[in-house]
Amino acid sequence: MTADDLSSTAAQQEVVLVIGASSGIGRASAIEFATRGASLVLVSRSATTLADAAADCRTAGASAVECVPADVLDPDAVQAAVDRATSTFGRLDVVVHTATVMAYGRIEDVQPDVFERVVDTAIQGTFHVFRSALPVLRAQRRGHVVVVSSLLASITAPTMGAYVTAKWGQLGLIRTLQQELRDLPDVHVSAVAPGGTTTPIYEQAATVLGNTGHPPPPVYTPERVARAVVARIDDPRRLKQSGVANPIIIAGFRLFPPVFDVLVGPLLKTFGMARDSVAPTTGNVFAPVPEKEATRGSYFGF
Template sequence: MNKHTNIENKEDIRGKTVVVTGASGGAGRAIAVEFARYGARLVLAGRRDFALEEVVEECNQNGAQAAICVVTDVTDAEAVVVLAKTAFEVYDKIDVWVNNAGVLSAGSFTDTPVDVIDQVIRTNLMGYIHGAHAVLPYFKEQGYGILINNISVGGWFPVPYATGYSASKFGLRGFSEALRGELMQWPGIHVCDAFPAFLDTPGIRHAANFTGRYLKPAPPVYDPKDLAEAIVRLAKHPRPSVTVGSMSTFLRLSHFLFPSISRGITAKVIESYLKVADEVPLTNGNLFRPLKFGSGVYGGWSRFTPPSRKKIALSLLLVGGAALLLSQTSGLMRRSGS
């Protein structure tokens, strides 16, 4: 059987109104097409009109009951309100809202212009907050609805040399937790978070880059369809959070158990790579204006075989051993110095 063949009942999604932000490429496009395969009624948002029209056509070809697009910059709160209003006016309800639009900036904190960091947080954090603020009144009026936030493993695991990105993703996790508590009196409204590992999308090619070095994702790189399927499952069977990809689980556990060691190793790995990577010009990427290239699902990165559970367990054991050795060495040094 094909890995991406759906075997669950499509009637769970058929005819439901689903809004997807950041749908003009990458993970958002994969999510939109996956919902289309289930016969959803789609409202697709993004900044690139030509790319959104392509996705609408692809969704219609893949079984969407209906699909429209609304050009939307999620950093503009009023534009997101218009997006929600349009979805409701066209389809008379909003069943699922997927916050997905996101950007990336790489570079040391002091070398990255502060307006770039502002824009990363405005897009990744405030963009999701704008989405939730726009759709929740409809959910409350209906008495039901599912808000899904595509956060990434960056919500648990810090990324040195991408401090604005980490701030936005950690902030999103806190936002979701607080919102879930506030919505306890609304049992029909669900807030779900997805934490995927690194995906083979065009996103990193769109990144703002102040390292002066060529960027590429760290392996293993996962198929965006894995995330799309997980998002649809959340729409069918809501739960507070789900990790997507065994590496996501590993990074989450390693930082929980050994935060100092895992953070330090990550910083050293990034620094070592940046010393040998090819030089490239500094760029704002797609932060302040959309780029014309990269509207497909995939970024063209080599996809590595995801690590097995056995390898994940071994990696955790090795990190744990390093942490134990470091703590014992530090203790001996302190005792010898006293």
């Protein structure tokens, strides 16, 4: 297919840039957009797994798929991904940003470089995505950005300080941008905040606890969260909680902090930690682990 053919196809279909597309919610979102016949540009650090995700998207019905291996902490690489979308398809309708990494450990035990990388991936990475995509959307005066946030952007939990800090900071950046775009009513920025989701992130996380984590119940599938992501195109929201228990947990955190603080640690240990035994590891914080990337993790979700 030539560049002219791709541009002609894109004129009839959504052009969607998915960042973090090789695994988990990002991969599920790419496949969900593919079922709508979208033209896709897929981005992640892992070129091999990205190619697998692209194959899934073609099977699901994508009009066209381009792959751009890139790390969100490299602003030039992020810009190149946006440029690939606009040069190949002529425009950019939707940006879905899901790239994130996670670490388990008490604040004084997590290595500084691991903490910084987890936080930087969420905050600086999101900043780089915004900086590259927004000039295109401003020029078009239309388009959507959907960022996958987390329940942990609204509450805190012991041994998850790096990820909590990352997601609180990311949500602050998102909310600020939403205010700054009030002059462009057809440019929308939405955040989707899942609770426990059966993705590989728990098995890929850095940990100094001697064990890995797993999604706390109720556990949802990445495909279910992906449907919430895609729904934001027709129904933009400042922050959409994707999980029936999320509002209840957030209410407990805000309204009854002494009770929440007593319960959160034991509940996390019981329902959010695996019973395995692993040596301290940096997981995929600094580099991808392709053999652990997939749409779903090893836990059941619905």
